[in-house]
Every structure is written in structure tokens, then in C-alpha cells.
Amino acid sequence: MKLVTAIIKPFQLDVVKDALKTAGITGVTVMEVRGFGRQGGHTETYRGAEYRIDYVPKIELSVVVDDDTVDAVVDAIVNAARTGKIGDGKIWVTTIDRVVRIRTGEEGVDAI
Amino acid sequence: MKLVTAIIKPFQLDVVKDALKTAGITGVTVMEVRGFGRQGGHTETYRGAEYRIDYVPKIELSVVVDDDTVDAVVDAIVNAARTGKIGDGKIWVTTIDRVVRIRTGEEGVDAI
């Protein structure tokens, strides 16, 4: 089993969600994050003093999938989240030892 | 060392925290997340236009534990978080290569 983590632009969330659905993924966990990267931020002035917003609001998705759908999922996210502009984000995949569905106690693939 | 990640219902947090304490776990990191899954959301109307809240507020817990307490921890969470209703959430376990306690620089089990 794998955990696919993706950092995307907030306004791509809906598209990505749809893409995942078409890829047969029913479950996703999402959180608001702040991203620091190439995209950089912007400088503003408040009461005449400059200050820098050095982060960009991003969304992080966590998707648990079984090994043979990982690539499909990654591709789905890449295609849906890509705008081609800097700051589109990253995806990384890690291995999961065990998954449990709390409600039923099911484990493994059945738990997803 | 393992990282146990659990997605639970917000109102189960206190119970789960207590369960973890009894399981001897002293440290946990918690964050607010939005869950998309079977539980689905709900449809409302605002100024006459329908809109769908397709997520459910959830809590994500991260717990770093040493290998031989993993199962105890997972069981503790499952039992505490279970309401039996759809949307109870998931737990997944991943392997950790290294853990450090920032304050002391301790590594491994001592760092937890």
C-alpha cells in the first residue's frame, strides 16, 4: 500500500478531486498548508513599513492507494493540478505498512 | 520506529487522546483536516442557489511509536475512535528511519 502526498494550488483542488474520482479513488484527506518554494511570495507595505509574505497558500492531499494504482493516481493528479506556471507543487509517494478502517477494523486494500 | 497516522471524527479526539495516554503514549501531533470519502457531505442553498459541502471536518493524528507498541497503539485508536457509523476514519502506519528530539538531540526510542 502507498501513501500519495500532493501539494497543489488551492484553486486546482476541485479539478484534482474530480480526476481522482474518475481514477476510482473515493477517499482523500485534505489540509491547508503554507508553501515555501521557487514561487516565492510578495512584498507589501503596512503603515509605510515594508513586509514580506514569503509563502504561498497551498493544499496538501493525502491519498492511500494500493500499489498497482499508484501510478494512475500520480498521473491523474499531475495532469489535473498542472497549470504550467511555477508553484504547481509536488507529489511524493511513501510506502505504508498497514492500513485500518476504524469503523470495521478491516485491514489492507479493503480498508481503503 | 513507526509513524501512526489516524484520521478520526473531531468529537472523538478527547476519547482517543485518553486511550493513547492509557496506552502509554505521551506525545501526539494533531491537525484539522477535511475528509472526502464514503461519508460524503451535504447540500445546502444560499440565496436560492444550491451548493454542496462535499467534505467532512476530520482530525488527523500523528503518533511516532517504537515498533513493538505499534499494534497496541493502533488498537487503542481503533477502539476509541469507533462509533460504528460511516466516516469513522482510517489509520495507516509507515516506517520511520530516524527520530530526533530537538531539545536534547536524543535519537531513536529515547526521542519519543
Add this chain to the structure above:
Amino acid sequence: MKLVTAIIKPFQLDVVKDALKTAGITGVTVMEVRGFGRQGGHTETYRGAEYRIDYVPKIELSVVVDDDTVDAVVDAIVNAARTGKIGDGKIWVTTIDRVVRIRTGEEGVDAI
């Protein structure tokens, strides 16, 4: 490739970011979390009734790095985030199977 996850004190964020920059790290993802641990919380009274704030606000950083910079990154974070007081936080490292930059589709080290 590795994923370095660090829980730090909110007011150390700027220092840690600078430390990472000097360590050559350009990208970081940050999120607000609640930490439960040794540091404990505090008890207050509201309208005469006691209540306990049992968590401490923390910041979680996720940094994807290639294998041979992991240690440098961990050390950089430890040194920057350490105040010596309880609650400084933890760092853990997990292995990543795959990394993709959404914008370009680049994989592996190039994607970081």
C-alpha cells in the same frame, strides 16, 4: 529520497527557514498543528469554571530532500529550532519512493 518532518515551536519558524536556506533547501511545506506532549498546556477559568488547554500550538514542516543531504537538513533544523526548553519538538525521517514536480513532470532529485 527522504521526507523530513519536523514539529517546532511557532516562533522558531523564521530561524529554521533561514537555516534551511543556508543548507541549500529551497522548498518547504508548513502547517499549523496542535501538539500534545511533555510540555503540557495550562488551566484557565471561564465564567468561574475551570478548563484546560491541554495542547500547545506548533508548526509542522515537511521537507523532501535527497538521501545525502538528510543529515545536514536534520542538523540544521535541530540547531535552529532548539531553545533548550521543553517543547522544542521532534524531527522524523521517512523514505520516499518517488517524487514528482507537477509543473514539469520531472522525477527524483530534479523534482525537489
Add this chain to the structure above:
Amino acid sequence: MRKRALRLTLAAVAGLGTVALFPNIANAQDADPVTVLGQQLNLLWVVIGAILVIFMQAGFALVETGFCRAKHAAHVVSTNFAIFGLGFIAFFLVGFPLAFGGFSTSLIGLDAPVGEPLLGSGNWVFLFQGGWALSTGTITPALLGFFLYMVAFMDTVATIPTGSMAERWKWGSFVVWGLFCGGIYYPLFAAWTWGGGWLAKTWDSMSLGAGYVDFAGSGVVHAVGGAAALAGAIVIGARIGKFDKDGTPRAIPGHHIPMAMLGTFILLFGWFGFNAASTFAATDVQFATVATNTAIAGAFGAIVAMLWITKRSGKPDPGMMANGMLGGLVAITAPCAFVAPWAAAVIGCIAGVLVIESVFFVERKLKLDDPVGAISVHGVCGTFGVIAVGIFSNGSYGAGWNGAPTEGIEGVIKGDWGQLGAQVLGVVVIWTVLFGVAFAFFKGQDAISKAMGKGGIRSTPDDETVGLDYPEMGVEAYPEFVKH
């Protein structure tokens, strides 16, 4: 003073309607121009007062919403918003006539009286009639101005239970309360006192002082509202998680302190209209004394509460500071015209302590859940205010009150115990009869709703747990802010 005030007003506005409606006639029945101008000024003061009191609805909305949780905020603020119209409509149709119908006769001072007693007579009138929907009888600008002032007071009563029942009250059940309060609940006690009913006549029927005296409504408005708040809190029960299994109260902090503080300031602002305009006349300069006494009691209430809660729990809890000011304002509302500034200060101090101790009592002893302290602020301090009239009144004001042959209202400090008797009687009536009516209403409504399979006046545990905003209102108060 009510009666006197009204007679004045009425005198003050005799033929005003006419003035407006048939200028020529007005000139015809040449009233002394200075008197007429004074009457016009007095009517203006009443209308300005009404405007200020109506604005208090915003204050209640903010205080109650700020002291509740974010997940219920749209629901709580909406009940406070809708109550204005719900109570208003019922009061407009039937409540006003029931409470003041008979009164308006003299108020208008024209040949065609609007109304007369509906139930009872002489010293024992219980309800009035006339001027239904402001459409029967002669409706003059003066009567309309008086109505506006009175409807604003009624709405204050109606909104008090939205505080003690917050976060768990079904919208549908709440709506019925709003109509009931404006149409029947408030008019009852109003008719018996300000309307000139039996409690206003106890000076004659029972030779108690000048009868029930309540300048601006510590009792008629606040204690009556507090009694309903108590009844509602009992019937609806505590919020999930408010008490441990062993009954220890748990703190449920409000979600927006600045909002609650702003609400308190708005209430202070509106309170000047509530109390000072209750002279019904700018030609009665006592309005200045009233305004100042009001401010004094509010200031002392806030600071004493701050000191007291610090003593009791270590820190100057903002919520208790706010409650302290409101407690002081509620307490001075009945005696504001009859007491000296030093007495206003004393009343404010007592209220500041009283409000805190009663919050503790309600929560720890009665095991009741009152999210915003409505029972303590309005019920307890309102009751104290009514009693205070019988204690601190110095006899310098209130000649002919309720038509009683008195030179001025005198309390215990002047060695007169009769007035205190009249006040105590009023208080007893509020906490027995009015509380009973409110309790019966909520209990009955709950029973009927359950009988109809609607599950009672309380929202479902699920709705309460996720927050009433989506299930009841269809929108969240803050859909974009991430919440713990």
C-alpha cells in the same frame, strides 16, 4: 410616572394628531403654542428613545453570538435578528392593545377613545383592548410614537431567552416563542403595571406605597425576560458536554470576545434611550438625572465585577466584566429616576457582585446551562433593581405616580416600608405567575412537538454536535475560517 408621564404626554400631545392631520383645526382649538411645542419636543424624545432601544437588539445579538461557539454563530445571531420582527408583529396585532389599549384612551385625549379594559375593572384590570393592529380607533402620531417605544421594550424581553437557550433551540420552536412573547407573555405583566392594571393600583387596593413602581423596566422587561430565560433553560436542558457525569460544570468559552464586548457597548449606548427617554418628556429634566445614574451604575457594575471575578478566579474574565456592566444597567433601570447618584453607585456595585455569584449559583447549584448569563443579568439583577426602588428611593421624584397621592417615591432609606411591599409583591408575581406561564409554554410546546413526532423544542444531538448552522440555517457563520 408612567401614568403621569402618559397623562403629560397625552396632555402634551393632545390634538397633536390633529395638528398633523388637520392643521387648520389645530389652529382653531388654539392650544398655547409653548405647550404645543413642548409636546412636540416630548414626542421627539420618545421617538429618539425608541430608536436607541431598537438598536439594543444589535447589542444582544452580538453579546449572545460572541459568547457562543462558532459552529452555532449563524443560528444564534439569526434568532436575535428574527426575534425583532416576530415579537413586533405579534405585539402590533394583539400585544399592544392587550397591554395598553385602555391606556391609550387618555393618551390620545380625543373624543374617540381607542380602547378600554378587556378583563377586569377599577383597581383590578388584567387586560386591555382597542387599537388592534393600530387600525381601530383614532391613531395619532403620538400614539404611534408611544407604540414604537413600547414595542422596543417588548423585543428586549423576547430576546432574553435566546441567550439562555442558545446552541440547542430548534428554529421552528423559537419562532413560536417570539410570537407568544410579543402577543401574550410580555403584555401580561406590562398591562398589570405600566398599562395601569392591578399591580399599579396596589397603593389604593392594598395601600402599598405608590403601587408597583418600575421606572424603565428592571422588572417589567428584564426580570420578566429573565423568568422566561430560566423556564426555557430548565425545559430545554443543558448543552451536550456542559456538565460532567458527576455534574461538575465544564467551561465552554465564547468564540468571539471582541464581538461580545462591542455588543455590550451597544447595549450601554441604547440603555440611555431605554431609561432616560422613559420620562416620556424632555420637559421633565429628570431625564438628565436618569441618564447619569444609568452610566454610574454601569461603570461601577463593570469594575466591581472585574475585581470580584479576579478575586474569585484569579483573572479579569472579560465575559464577567461585560456581565457586570449589564447587571448594573439592569439593576438601575427601575430606580434610576428616584435615587441619588451615590445610590446609583451602590446599586451598581451590588449588581456587579450579584451577577457573578448568581452565575455560579445557576451553574453549580441549579445545574442549569445559561451560555450567556441571561438568567443572572436580567432575572437576578432585574429583581434586585425592582427591590432597590423600595430601598433607595429618596422621595425627590415621582409625585402622583400611578395616580397615587404621593409627593415622591420613598424607600426604606426614608423610613417608608410600604413601597418595598409593593415592589416585593411585583417580584413575587414575576417569579410565580410569569415564570409559571413561561414554563407552561415551553413545557407544553415541547410536549406537543413530541406528541406530533417532531421531537420537541430541542435540536437533535447530531445537529447540536456538528453545530446548528448548517442543519438549521443552511449556512455556516464563517465558512472560510478553519476552526479547531
Add this chain to the structure above:
Amino acid sequence: MRKRALRLTLAAVAGLGTVALFPNIANAQDADPVTVLGQQLNLLWVVIGAILVIFMQAGFALVETGFCRAKHAAHVVSTNFAIFGLGFIAFFLVGFPLAFGGFSTSLIGLDAPVGEPLLGSGNWVFLFQGGWALSTGTITPALLGFFLYMVAFMDTVATIPTGSMAERWKWGSFVVWGLFCGGIYYPLFAAWTWGGGWLAKTWDSMSLGAGYVDFAGSGVVHAVGGAAALAGAIVIGARIGKFDKDGTPRAIPGHHIPMAMLGTFILLFGWFGFNAASTFAATDVQFATVATNTAIAGAFGAIVAMLWITKRSGKPDPGMMANGMLGGLVAITAPCAFVAPWAAAVIGCIAGVLVIESVFFVERKLKLDDPVGAISVHGVCGTFGVIAVGIFSNGSYGAGWNGAPTEGIEGVIKGDWGQLGAQVLGVVVIWTVLFGVAFAFFKGQDAISKAMGKGGIRSTPDDETVGLDYPEMGVEAYPEFVKH
């Protein structure tokens, strides 16, 4: 009544300036002291009214900001803040003279008139002049008090489009609108009606009732503002994501319901100054009737809207409740002095339904995006209010209105159709001429901006997507709150 009111005021304040400026003279030209005192009281009422109306700006700011999204909140609240000064300055310099210059002649009642017609004459005056920057001619306290009241009304108009164009309006473009509205747009229709221009004279020129009658501005202020809001919404286009490809409207919930509710309460509060002080005289006790009718329409509007939206979409949408109250208030603004309380209730009920249905119509049929419902609340209900004068006026008030030889304004319910004619004409002028002027302004400004390579009056898609706060204002409304 405007004219009459003004004549009164003027009579009322004849030589007041003098009183203030050269006391001795005042004593010299011994005016009857009672009359003078009445005039002073009337001026005070006008100033208090102005203060209340100015405070309404805060209400608009909160309603519009609360119903918009957090990422635009600093921008939306700032437009509502800056509009006060922008419109004010333009009105001070040229707008006031253009609208009332000629009028002020009679208002001041001194030998040296401030102004006279600038364009047209007799029954066909289109613009006035005099008193530029309140610096030419004789400037008395009375004139200044009148100016303050009028500038507050103008600012209400100016702020209406900030609602329908919210979340996508470039700051620079908005600034120009503020100046244009205060300097030219509002003064046009104001001159034709309250200024005493051609629409006020249709009783003479076309023998239509008493000419265009609009007590406090359902048309002059609200419909005129609503017409601009419609024009602006058309020109600037819908927000990104407001409509699906297939044109189905998507809901974009407001980010702060309690804020919007507080704004609505503040508007209700200020509305009493808006309507009741439009008697321009406390000596005209009709102000009490006006205040009460205003409250009645607002209360019924809110509750009927609550019931209607519940019927239409299942839940008591707080936003629609608020719009319902505002719709009722807007609708009663023109007829408030001429109708009976029961009629005010009917008008409020109709407005409560009208505002909801028109929101649906604007969004579903016209496919326009009006984030806060400004077009429906001000444009539609304002239009209805103007018409309502021609229907529900009962003839008891308004003798000599617009100088017409009438005993009182009479609507269809009194069998008179002439007044309705005058009202319909006014409405037609608003939705053709005024709408045309506003549309031309926005279209032209957009074209010029594009021609200059500035990209038009609408902000870039990027700015709109991330939110206008940072790009336009340099600060976020809530930099510390985590947002979805």
C-alpha cells in the same frame, strides 16, 4: 413635503444664521420667540437625522463585507469606507449646488439668495447653481445642516454599486465612480425631484397628482442607486466561478454572517434618521408616524422573507432575512408619511417576497452577479416604494406638497390615479435616463481604461482569484486566520 418642509424649515430658520452670526440683529428683527425656538428644534432634528444617516455607511460596509469572501474583505470594506469621503467631496464642490442651489434661496430666506436655476426655468428646471463648495452666497447654519442631511443621502446612493460590483472592482475605477456619483449622477435626479425641478412640477405641467412624491427616497436614493448597481453589474460581469458553463448560478456564501447581521441592524437604526427626520421639522409630529411605519415595514419584510425563503429553499437563509428587512425599509421610504400602519405592514410583506423573487430573477434569468443583492433590495424594492405612494397614500398628509394645491397625497385606494401617474413617470425616468447615464459612465470608463492599456475597470483574473486584498490594498483583512 420636501418643498413644504423646506419652506417651513426656511421659515423655521429665517434669520437663524443671523441669530448665530449677529445676535443683536436677531433680537432686532424680533421674530416670535416660540417660532424661533421651534425653528432651532427643527434644525436640531435635521442634524440628528443626518448623523444617523451617515452612520448607515457602517451598516452598508458590514453587510457588503459580510456577504463577500474573506480574501476580498479588506477591499470591500475599504470601498465602503472611502466612498463616504469621495462622494462627499464631489457633492461639496459641485453636486450640492447642482441639485439644490436654486432651492437654497428659499431655504435661507434672506435677501441674498445663494443660487438659482442653472439649466431650464419655471416648471422645467434641470439643474441649479450657487453655493459652490459652500463658499459662495450666504452660508447659514441652517443651510449647512440641510447640506449635511443631503450629503448623507447622496453617500447612500454612491455606496450601493459597491455591493453589486464587489470582489472584482479595481480601486482606481471605483474612486472615479465615487466622485462621479457625488458630483453628477445623484444630483441629476435629486435636482429634478427634491430640488424642485421638472419632475416635482408634473402636477402643474402634466397635472399628475402632486407631482413626483418621494418622502425619503425609495426612488431618489435607492432606485437611483439600484439602477447604477445594475449598470455596474452588467458592465463589469460576473465573478469568476459564479456561473457554470451552462449558466447555472453557483452559490458563493458570504464569509461572515454575524457581520452582515450587525450591518443590517445598523441600517435599521440609521433608517429612522433617514425617514423620520425627512419631515425636516420636529414641529411636524408626523415624524412619529413615519418612524413607526418604517419599523413596521422592516419587521414584516424580515419575517415574510424568512417564511418565503423557507418555502422556496427549505431553510431560513439569514442573508435573505436581512435582505427582507432591508427591502421592507427601502419600500416604505417613499410612502412612510402618507400611509396608515396597516398599509406599511402590507408594503413590508410585499417587499419581503419581492426581494427574494428578484434576487432569483437577476441571477437565474438575467444571469447577473450581484453578491449582496443590491439590485433587488435598492433597485426593485425602491421602485416598488415609489409606486406604493401612488397606491396606498390615504390623503391624510402632504398638503401643498411640491407646491401643488392638494389637501394631501392620495393614491389609488382613494380612487385617485393621477398620483400613480406621477410616480410611474418618475420610475420610468430612473430606469431609462438614470440607468442610461450610469451604464454610459461604466461602459465609457471601461473603454477608456482599456484604450489606455489599463485593462478596464475590472481587476485581473489573477488578482480576483487570489483575492483583491493584497494586490489592491496591500493588506489582508484577516492575515492571521487560517482560511479554507
Add this chain to the structure above:
Amino acid sequence: MRKRALRLTLAAVAGLGTVALFPNIANAQDADPVTVLGQQLNLLWVVIGAILVIFMQAGFALVETGFCRAKHAAHVVSTNFAIFGLGFIAFFLVGFPLAFGGFSTSLIGLDAPVGEPLLGSGNWVFLFQGGWALSTGTITPALLGFFLYMVAFMDTVATIPTGSMAERWKWGSFVVWGLFCGGIYYPLFAAWTWGGGWLAKTWDSMSLGAGYVDFAGSGVVHAVGGAAALAGAIVIGARIGKFDKDGTPRAIPGHHIPMAMLGTFILLFGWFGFNAASTFAATDVQFATVATNTAIAGAFGAIVAMLWITKRSGKPDPGMMANGMLGGLVAITAPCAFVAPWAAAVIGCIAGVLVIESVFFVERKLKLDDPVGAISVHGVCGTFGVIAVGIFSNGSYGAGWNGAPTEGIEGVIKGDWGQLGAQVLGVVVIWTVLFGVAFAFFKGQDAISKAMGKGGIRSTPDDETVGLDYPEMGVEAYPEFVKH
């Protein structure tokens, strides 16, 4: 005008107390009914003014809280809430007598005077006495109305330093300031000027114009408060992180822009009571001129500040727009009754630039940390307002001011330099004596606290870092919102 105003009022209310207390007597000593009615109207205007000024406390609370950070919000809003009661109590007990005790003699106009000079005599009175706790001497409604108005002004002063010292002020230390300001600090300068003390007599003692002239308090209230704000900011030091090691100021954006904007609107609203009711008489129609000049200066201040900050830093910073309006309002407060509308516009424009430049100066040159700009808005613009009286007064108003044998206040534009001298003297006294007193107070309090091992008036770095809400108040302002 103060003195004249008071004499008027007093004349105006002579025997009013009586009227209220023993109607018959009143009739007995038959004062001319028109005069009496005018006096009653004037007292009503003063009380309405007081109500408006008291509401300004809510405005200050919102502006200061909105411009601070979320983690301190409950603390900041609570200081602004508690200051009302703290200052009030001290002023009620001793401050009012010290400032106006002697004055009330003439104000009441009865045989039994309330007070007389306590320190000094003739042209050189420094403090007054009498009417302690409003309990000694003859206390009439008129005196109480005057007290209410004055206590509201005092509270404005008391709340100004809560802005410049926000986010780092220990609750306990703050409480002492509140009492000190109401009991001693404010009364000092008030006694010397409005109280009729030595600065009001410089026309006689130093033949400077009509003595110190400050219609509604640019100096007496705002500059005096600003001096304390400066002293406090110096003594308490900058917030952690406000300046880089090299002293470059860092921006610390406010957490809630809409809140600050609402606060600004509330201040604008209350300011009309602050300035216009300072005529102390509705029979002095100059109140209309004052109200309009106030609005003009506020409007120009806001817009000029918007343009200036855009020029200086590229975008229309909402905080600076708000400060600009407040700067204009503060600056016009002293001259509002003496200048023409065009001058009010000029004064507003200058204030709009002044407030921004002084914010830069305070932060960049003085290296002081004033989170909300209190020093610039109140201190700098208040000082400018006092000077403006000596420049722009056109002689049309103010006959007999301070009892001086003048036809009207005349500034430099009328070729008279004497008035400017009186104003400059006042300004010098504020920035030397009053600033010194405030500085000594804060320094001394800090030293004592440290000596007592309490660590001084500033909160600990830890508390400041995590936010003062929990450590000081025990509650967070927004416990449920997730914050960055």
C-alpha cells in the same frame, strides 16, 4: 464658548432642578416658559451629545483591537472596555470636582453653590473643588447632564494610551492608569481651560486673544491624551520584533481590518456629539455649522490620506485611510465652530498628510512603537487643531468667549496674532507640563513595580510572545479559529 455656553446653559437651566423636583415652586418663580423650554431642549441636546460620545468608546475599542494581533485581542478590547468604568469612577469621585467644581456654581445658578477654587484664585486658578462624588452641594439634573458630558470626554483621553501601549501592557498597571487619568491627569488641563482656570484667562492676564480657545477638545482631550500616549510608549518600549537590530521598523499588520473600519465609522458617528453638542445649546444653531465642518474635515482627511499613502507606498492602505479620517476629525475639533467650511476642508487635508508623515516620523526617527497611531492621530493632529484656531478662525463666532470682551474668535487670517499666541501657549503647556506628568507617572509606576519585585508595567517576554490573552485575561479572543 465654554464659559459662555455654560452661563447660557446655566441661565438656561436655572431652577430646572427645581422644576423637576418641586413643580409647583417652579411655576411659582415663573420663569418665562419659552426660556424654560429652550433650557430643557438645551439640556436634552447635551445629554444626547454625551450618549454619542460615550458610544465612541466602542469605536476606540474596535480600532485598537482590529489593528492589533489576534493573540492579544481579548486583552486589547478589554482594556478599552474597562477604561470606561475605571476613568469614570475616579472622575466621579474626585476628577470632576477638581476640574469643574468651581464652575458648577454658576452652572446651577442656585443659592447653594456646589464648589469654588481649591488652588489659586482670580486669573490664576489651578484646581477647583465641590460636588465630590456628586454628593455634596446642590445636585440638579442640569449639573448631572453636564457631568455626563464631561465624563465622556475624560474617558476619551483615558483610552488613548491603550492604543500606543497595546500588546505589552500589564493589566494591573493599566488599571492604575485608568484611575489616575480620571482622577488627576485629565482634570488638570481641563481645570485650566474649560474649567475656567488660568489658561482660559490669558486674555486678561497676558492679553492673548480670548485666552485658550478649544471648542470641543483637540487639545483638552486629544493632544492631552496623545501626550500620555507618547509618554507611555517611551516608558514601556517597543513590542518584541517591532524593530530589527539595526532599528528598521518591521510591519506588524492588524488582525482584523473590517473591525478597525467599523470602529472608525463609530468614532465618526460619535464625533458629532463630541463637537456639535459642545454648543451646550440647541438654541445656539451654530451646532449645525459645527456638525458640517466636522464631517467636511473627516471626509477630506480620509481621502487626502488615501492619496498620500498611495503616493508614499503605492497602495491605499486601509489603516492609513482610517487614521486620515480620524486625524481630520481630531484637528477640526478645536476650530469647528469658528471656521468656514472651506477652512474645515483645508484643515482636513493638512491633517490627512500630517497623520501619515507623523506616523513615519514616530516610527522611523523616534523609533517608537505605536501600534495604532494614537500619538499621530491624537497628539499631532490635536496639536495642529489647537493651532488652527489661531489661524483659521474668521471672527464670526465666539463673542465673549472665556468672558473676554471679544466680538468673535479671530485667527491670523483676520490679521490677529494674539489668539495664535494663546493657542501656542496651550500647546506648549500640554507638551511640557502634561507630557511631564504622564511621563513621571509611567516611569514612577514602572520603578515602584520593579522595586516591589513585580517586574514593571510591561508584561513578560513570554506572555507577550504567546499573546496576553491567556496569561492576562484567562481567555483567548478567538479560541476556535486556527491562527497562523
